[in-house]
Amino acid sequence: MATTAAVRPQEADIPEAVVVRFAGDSGDGMQLTGGQFTLSTALAGNDLATFPDFPAEIRAPQGTLFGVSAFQINFGSRRINTAGDAPDVLVAMNPAALKVNLAALKPGGLIIADTGAFTKRNLDKAGYDTNPLEDDSLAQWDVLAFDISERTIEAVKPFGLGNKDALRSKNMWTLGLALWMFDRPREPIHDWLKQKFAKKPDIADANIAALDAGHAYGETAELSGPVKQLTMPPVESEPGLYRTITGAEAVSLGLVAGAQLAELPMFFGGYPITPASAILHHLARLKEYGVTTFQAEDEIAAICAAIGASYAGSLGVTSSSGPGIALKGEAMGLAIMTELPLVIVNSQRGGPSTGLPTKTEQSDLYQAVYGRNGDAPLPVVAARSPSDAFECAIEACRIATQYMTPVMLLTDGYIANAAEPWKVPDPASYEPFPAQFLQEKNGEELLPYKRDAKGARPWIKPGTPGLMHRIGGIEKAADTGHIDYSPDNHQAMTDARKDKVLGVDVPDQEVALGDSSGKLAVVGWGSTFGPIHQAVGRARRKGLDVSHIHVRHIWPLPGNLGELLRGFDHVLVPEMNTGQFKTVLRDQYLVDAQPLTKTSGQPFQIAELEEAIGKYFDGVPGNEGGEVAVNEQQLPSPEGGAK
Amino acid sequence: MNAPAKIETTLKDWVTDQEVRWCPGCGDYAILKAVQRTLPQLGADPANTVFISGIGCSSRFPYYMESYGFHTIHGRAPAIATGTKLANPDLDIWLVTGDGDGLSIGGNHLMHVLRRNVNMQIMLFNNEIYGLTKGQASPTSREGTRSPSTPIGSYDHPARPAAFALGSGARFVGRGFDVSKHLPDVLMAAHAHQGAAFIEIFQNCIVYNKDVFDDFAAPKGAEDRQLWLEDGKPMLFAGDTKGIALDRDALELKVVDVTDGDWKSAGVIAHDVTNRSIAHMLVEMPFGPFPMALGVLYDDPRPTFEAAVAAEREKARAGKEANLARLLGTGQTWTVNGTAADPV
Ligand SMILES: Cc1ncc(C[n+]2csc(CCOP(=O)(O)OP(=O)(O)O)c2C)c(N)n1
Ligand code: SF4
Ligand SMILES: [Mg+2]
Secondary structure, X not given: OOOOOOOOOOHHHOOOEEEEEEEEEHXXXXXXXXXXXXXXXXXXXXXXXXXXXXXXXXXXXXXXXXXXXXXXXXXXXXXXXXXXXXXXXXEEXXXXXXXXXXXXXXXXXXXXXXXXXXXXXXXXXXXXXXXXXXXXXXXXXXXXXXXXXXXXXXXHHHHOOXXXXXXXXHHHHHHXXXXXXXXXXXXXXXXXXXXXXXXXXXXXXXXXXXXXXXXXXXXXXXXXXXXXXXXXXXXXXXXXXXXXXXXXXXXHHHHHHHHHHOOOOEEEEEOOOOOOHHHHHHHHOOHHHOEEEEEOOOHHHHHHHHHXXXXXXXXXXXXXXXXXXXXXXXXXXXXXXXXXXXXXXXXXXXXXXXXXXXXXXXXXXXXXXXXXXXXXXXXXXXXXXXXXXXXXXXXXXXXXXXXXXXXXXXXXXXXXXXXXXXXXXXXXXXXXXXOOOOOXXXXXXXXXXXXXXXXXXXXXXXXXXXXXXXXXXXXXXXXXXXXXXXXXXXXXXXXXXXXXXXXOOOOOOOOOEOOOOEEEEEEEEHHHHHHHHHHHHHHHHOOOOEEEEEEOEEEOOOOOHHHHHHOEEEEEEXXXXXXXXXXXXXXXXXXXXXXXXXXXXOOOOHHHHXXXXXXXXXXXXXXXXXXXXXXXXXXXXXXXXXX | OOOOOOOOOOHHHHEOOOOOOOOOOOHHHHHHHHHHHHHHHHOOOHHHEEEEEOOOOHHHHHHHEOOEEEEOOOOOHHHHHHHHHHHOOOOEEEEEXXXXXXXXXXXXXXXXXHHHOOOEEEEEEEOOOEOOOOOEOOOOOOOOOOEOOEOOOOOOOOOOHHHHHHHOOOOXXXXXXXXXXXXXXXXXXXXXXXXXXXXEEEOOOOOOOOOOOHHHHOXXXXXXXXXXXXXXXXXXXXXXXXEEEEEOOOOEEEEEEOOOOOHHHHOEOEOOOOOHHHHHHHHHOOEOOEOEEEXXXXXXXXXXXHHHHHHHHHHHHOOOOOOHHHHHOOOOEEEEEOOEEEEO
């Protein structure tokens, strides 16, 4: 590594965190660049959070605004909770990428642009009358513009690729430059390229050459331009083995772990849908862990097959996103009536109908809690981050098998795709919850609907001698499970189903940051954890009496939550929907929960939340900016997780 | 699948204590009896037998069978049964569906369970009407059927269940009717078939579509109107005075007269249950000009879905240790000692 030649900035210049956004055409490989940069960041020991933001179109027409794909990473030498509000560095591989992302860039930030892609044609497509790199419109930022396309072609020339193929390595050239900027070793990326293109060594070599050329360019450019090399010290982390993990990976691994803790084979029924498909893809490769994956003909068949598998004694799991979850509604009712375990994962996306398939939202909370015909309660658990999705998936498996009930696990498009470092847990540190099957009659006659102390009925596998019985969606008589439409029985069974779910053992709600009573509680759920945590942290640093409460158990709610909320003068509920959790809290506790809503398909920014918090306090000192280092001690331990 | 030990049972062992709730005289009773008569002959084990149904009069069936039973939701039984079979391939699954359940709301699932070839017996009770919801026209109702939803007669073209099944890729297609004494034979052939076995059973809904099958099912004249197919036997009916021949120029079937039992010179073809082309003609053979083709129309097994799934799982497992701790720590990892990170 040629870091010796670099003129190192003064110690004081090193920021605690930097936000970089790679943006280009969907064909420019920005997600790959971002992913590899993330890896090198993790290897450098920095904490990080990422936000991949890509178009719904697979191959959007080149150069168009809607075809822009971006990957943002926030990394630092302290704890990082969000992908960052505004980038410090914007890499724009074409005019459209510049146009779409410029507004987000911090004043004084750095733009790295590929002049080779700023052709008349591309400028027209992006709607630029004049070349922004040549007029004065970018004056408030530092600009490093040069012909990345040309330099890439030059670098890969020895490999005899045509121009079109050569330009495919542009992203690696750019990555090389980024690696130089942050003083990162190239070897892990070399290794990765060699592995990825094991069957096409030429392509691997060309990409490596491009990467090296970009890196070398950094050294030369530094002497004359705005680029400085920056070495960010590693974050202080608990010793242990780490990896990066996305929410989709974490859900998959958590389900595998959950099934093992229940001592059950897992059956996963899925139907492709963004952003849930990644879970099906991950699990399809884990067959040796007792996982059967089934790509069904539609979402209804996917959940029904999972129910059929649960009936036969497997842990049935199905996963989808909003529109697919809507299709599963009737079958969830069947699982509720027949009281079979089932885990339903909803990776929420934006809007009704097809909506915003690749963007994030939290607008399926009503659907999860209320969205079925009849009185059809089921437990709902929501993950707050990619790594938390692992714990939540285990928790969902535990509740489903212990209470004989379908459970919904909520994540969202942001959690599904975003990556963060994860301290790899030891599966042996989780308390097993082995499933029990009835082996002989539980009364003089078999009573398939006789409940245990938790309100759960016995799980009876077909194939067990002597326990033949019939179940179905028609109302069941208590105990015997025979068809029974009588008024008293339906009343009793409706109550029993409701009480069973309300009786699920949910840990008490902890306060994520701040005191357990005071002026303002900011109450969140799901992927808003990061921005809320940072905003509350900043506000507290300004001396404001505000606390962050983050709810994992959406249904049933933690037993102490009502009391906790009543200890605050104000309750503010930021959500990426029009105020759904707020309604549930008002309904359950008659507290004056106030909504703070956002449905743009983009996560909350810290500044937005800070501003909303500020409104509760007169004479707030100015926004100091920057993320706060949150004392890890103040974070609640993962509920129901490692013991 | 392990060949399960044969169990000795009688018809009575398969009868539950539940009161049967079909209308008196409904064809479903006869089918229930036929199934309860068939299972002892198969040596089936009630503890290993599962009846899975959708919704409809027909789908009440599992409640009356002393075995495991799952009365699910409208149209989805094939999907549920697929999950059950994959989770435990040793179970002997019978699926019960209706013409509405299996061909309207559940048509998609029926198609896929057949093309995947999940090993189970699929009995579609075709009464050409929605019984349970009080008599609306169904996808198999004949054109002109008057019903509460089609007061001046239906005008959509009926689906043909057996043709649908074959077109979906079924490797066994059988046909029978409720009161036929041959029904148990068809059920036994279906059971012997490894894979999805589809049986269309014409069933008399005496309340909403009374006697619509009488034109071929009524005992009087049945000889002339029923063609019972047997593997290797000539396709003869009407007391062996008529037969089915292949018009080789038009590439279609035709009815020919047979004199003195000399079917060969009349050009009558012998039934080959593995001939898919002939099967396609048999399922499309219009009743009226032709007799109703009954029995085993097609039977040519191929590997089952659950066998393929199990084989894939075994392959994935071979030589691999399922170590969760190692799986969690897979990918690009690093270790932290104090504050320094070392790539591993
Ligand atoms: C989702 C849903 N839609 C509609 C119904 C009402 N429904 C119950 S049975 C049935 C039709 C049954 O017809 P078929 O499958 O032919 O059965 P049959 O009663 O004739 O045996 C309908 C429409 C339902 N139960 N569920
Ligand atoms: S309505 Fe028809 S199909 Fe239903 S039970 Fe009565 S006779 Fe049988
Ligand atoms: Mg019907």
